[in-house]
Amino acid sequence: MAWSEHLGGNKYKIVERDPSKASRPKRSITVEMPLEVANSRVTKKKEVWLGLQEEKWNELVINGKYQDKGKNRGRSKKKTFSDFVPTWMKVYAEPNMSGETIFNTKNIIESRLIPQFGDSWLDEITTLELAIWFAELKNLKNGKPLATNTKLNIYKAIKSIFDKAHEWGVIESNPMDGVERPSANKKEKKKMKDVKQNYTKAEVAKLLLAMYRLPVRWRLYFTGVMLGGFRRGEFLAVELKNLDYRQSMIYIEKQITIDKEGNKVESEVKTIESEGWVPMPKWYMDELKRYERLWRKEKMLCNRAWLAEEGKQYLFHGGTGVMYYPSTATNTWSKFLKKNKFPHVKLHGLRHTAATLLREHGADQRNIQKFLRHAKMETTDRYTHEAETVSRSLIAPLEAMDPRLPKFAP
Incomplete structure (x- = not known):
């Protein structure tokens, strides 16, 4: 029994x-x-x-x-690591992972896993072998120890492969069960703690003014990300149809990301909660309205050089109506900070900045969660160092951030 x-x-x-x-x-x-x-x-x-x-x-x-996948059944019944990866990719990764995650995971598999385990029989790779390999991982370029986050990405990739091999009966036991998940040591934790996550209200005021040195499309893009708490790809995917000037709101329904081959593509937003209207300061929407007139004029002047896909009207583009590659926004932001000698905060840190500004002005966590469109409150808690649409009173403090007001203007 x-x-x-x-x-x-x-x-x-x-x-x-x-x-x-x-x-x-x-x-x-x-x-x-x-x-x-x-x-x-x-x-x-x-x-x-x-x-x-x-x-x-x-x-x-x-x-x-x-199904007996043991050694006694002979080599014909066994699979090497390289043999199994395409099956894992087709049956599990492609239906369940985003294009960007697949792209990054494929890079890990090709650069790290295949060279080390490709020719090994899947059921002969041991826990000890994996533990030693993880302990000795080094940067492929300079031979220095890997950052914990990099090791964690490698860990997640290989664990997913072995988890599915075990779940599908390809191997009798999972060697990853005994391999510890990488975690930051005390030195790394201190370093991560010292990394600047967001800007203060005073720094935001200076940033908003400095952004006038940028081309208008980038000034409005970064300003919008900071005031609306948008994710990078969400705001890149905004079209003219998503703007409501009367209500001073922007509708988020898509995002620009990359597919499994690394090509830029429009896709669904991160979660169901991510889709919805986001209230914005009226002064900012007024600037977008003026920008839209320039946008339409630019399109008219482009004439046949306008390369946008039929029916697409991306608010932010490189001059021909075509969507930006996601990393273009990140690189432009980094160059702007360096050129203007601002402390570096990641582009995603502007989303943290929006949450912090709202929190400092008395907004409760529940409303901030709605504003940022987070699925879980725990995520919102990390960002702040019950109507369907967030109340406009929540963003009232942001109206005062208009860089044209005398208290900010030079």
Whole structure:
């Protein structure tokens, strides 16, 4: 009769003895209990679910229908790491990961994993081998130790591959179960703590004025990101149809990102909560309205040189109506800060800045969560060092950030 062993979390090992073998060796499979069952306070639900899994495994083993991927089945039944990766990519990665994540993961696989494990039999890669390899990881260019975030990305990629290999019965045990997740040491934590995450109100005032040295489209782009708390790709994807001058709001429904080949592409927003209207200061919307007149004039002057896809009217573009590549905004921002000698804050840090400004002016976390369109409150909490649309009173303090007002003007 099959029995179960709790492996921790919602994972269980279902075990049965093989009657077809004289020594009756154990045959096991690892299953994951659905979270709604695992988190239930009704113990009976867990017992019933485990009982069904035990019955299924008992039947498979007794009838000899289980899949034995062990060494005794011969090389023809085994897969190398390189053999399995395309299957993982097609069956799991492509349906579940964003194009940008796939692109970055493919780079990790090609530069790190294939050279090290490509020709190894998947079921012969050991936990010790992986642990030693992780401990010795170095920068491929200069040989220096890798930053924890870089190691973490490598860890996530290889763990996902082995998790699915185990889940699909390709390997009997998962060697990644014993490999510790990379974490920052004390020195790295101090360094990360010292990294500037956002600007203060005084710094914002200076930034808004300095942005007049930029081309108008970039000035309005960065100003909008900072006041509206937009993600980089969200604001790049805004079209003229998304602007509501009467209500002083901007509608977010798409984002510009990259596909699995690294090409820029328009895609769905990050989460369901990300889509919606975002209130903006009236002075900023008035500037966008004037900018739109310049935008239409530019399009008319371009005539046949206008290369935008039919029906697309991206608010921010390089002069021919075509969407920007996402990193163009990041690089332009970095150059602006360096040229004007401002302390460096990542472009995404302007989203943190918006949250901090609102918090300093008395906005509660729930409203800030709505404003930033976060799915979880925990995310909002990290950013601030019940109507469907956020109340305009929330952004009232931002009206005072108009750089043309006397208290800011030079």
